[in-house]
Amino acid sequence: MSYLTQYMINHGVPKETIVLLLMLPIIAMIIAFARQIIGIKGFGIYTPLIITFAFLATGLKYGLALFIVILFVGTMTRLIVKKFRLLYLPRMAIVLTAVALAMLFLFLEGARSGREGLITVSIFAILIMITIVEKFIAAQIERGARGAIFLTTETLALSIACYWIASWLWLQNLALAYPLGIIFSSIAINILLGKWTGLRLTEYFRFKDIIKNIESSKKPFRKSKNL
């Protein structure tokens, strides 16, 4: 462990706080990598990042379950409220209310059946997930159901991958040992990512027909050379 992190821990800074703070640049870098090199769009950088942290707080099992319940209730409420022809913000407020209500019932059920894991889940993680609902609903309005589901799945997959990486003990220890090294190397990688002009991985699939065509259009040239 580096002197810096050791000093902080000795003076009472929780180890988790330091780990999470050091994981943030790594997760952010992975999200940037996923966008620029792989081509995973998701909802920008904020949403997958915050969902990853929510998962880190709740654990993947409950986090994922809660996330799906929240999304489902949010979408259903939106479809019902749509009929009332309301303005955007009040409409969204109603959706959030319904999701909060659903959470309340979930905790009630958890208390009744005595699920320790569920009822002790960090409330801030749940609040984060509830507020994220707005992003998903906005995506549904803008891109239609299919587009929204696609984006949501992408974001979720990205968050789960980030969760696994961030909860990797070896990486956490590495970050505690070389905190500045982690931060500066992630900045360096981000600069490289920011200058990357090559095709994204998904674009190779998207443009596969052109790539095929470039090949076939080169053949007649060879023939004409023989003439």
Added chain:
Amino acid sequence: MFDLLEKSRDILGINARILTYMRPSNSLGAIRIADNKLLSKKILEKNGLPVLQTYSTIKGIQELKTFNWTSLPSTFTLKPNRGLGGEGIMILFGRKKKYPYAWIKADKKLVEIKDLENHILNILEGTFSLTNLSDVAFFEERIKLLKLFKPYCYRGIPDIRIIVYNSVPIMAEMRLPTKESGGKANLHLGGIGVGIDMGTGVTTTAIQKDRLIEYVPGTRLPLRGIQIPYWKESLRLAIQSQQITKIGFLGIDIAIDREKGPVILELNARPGLSIQIANLSPLDERLRRVKGLKVKTISQGVRIAQNLFGGQIEEELEEISGRKVIGINEPIEILDYQKERYLTSVKIDTGAYRTTICESLAKKLGINEVIGHKKVRGALGEEERQIINLSFILDKRLVVSEAFMADRTEMKYDIIVGRKDLKRFLVDPAKNVFMRSK
């Protein structure tokens, strides 16, 4: 793997679109013009370019409350000023004659004033805008569909997207509205994108949802080979709008109105990349060829585009038929008695059977040895002509023939090439037209 990288180098991806082209050539101020439909219309109109008429704009809830609904015609479009990718556009095709005088949408659903109000409220709130900030709604004249395009469109109107860079049109695509896209011509909503040959304005390959298709969905109507009317004018409009707005890398949407001809619909500072799939050719390669060129006039820009990026149709034809496409005037090389090449230009004449060469030229090349005679009936009466052996190279193909020898000293061309020697070629009277009209 290396091969794949090599080939994909010419394709323009999102990363390169932003870093290499948009950032250096599109200033923020210029992008703001493109993102603001009303502003770009105003600027284009001021410079005398054709745009659609704006009936009225609604800037806030107050204006919506006091809006005079009777001022609206029976057909119009309702648009958000800063909409992205066709979202939030409502097209109304007609109006019911009975109470409550509802308008009709693309999917034949009825739209009443309260629906319009609700939609406008959503627009004002910025639901469809780029940044989700509050927006302005406006009513615009609806394009009258050209008869030619009618069978290809599901409601709505097709538009022509032309990408211009450095005052040269780079690539073009026609976008057709489908049932899936709800009468809108936007590709990510399910519209069809049809590639256009830059030289002739004839459509080539077509895509829907990034997949290649041949026919209009549900029909046997081929999407290939449609001649876009006003092609040159459209290219000119595209260059002009770039020069006016000073957006270096710009996508221009043009629609063709039955009465007005080509009209600029809107400008796009972040043109989509599937235009490459629709044309089955990579964009980056074309952009690189145009980068740094000094284009002085609009006509020059059009000519560069047609000559550099045209010819897809020809290549395809040549591939299918195995024949070369030639124009009316072609350069050829005649082989003289020593098999040396003599370059001259000829007229391709499908009205004549045999090739005819001027006597003086044949003498000069030493190929005037007569091998036979034949009587011909021409406009000037019956005449006996001498036949000689003639070999020439037309468009890289060797043609060995027997040709007439006649006095052509009064004619513009020393040689006309007849049908007999054109069996391995296709004649396109429109080809090389650019060569002549200087």
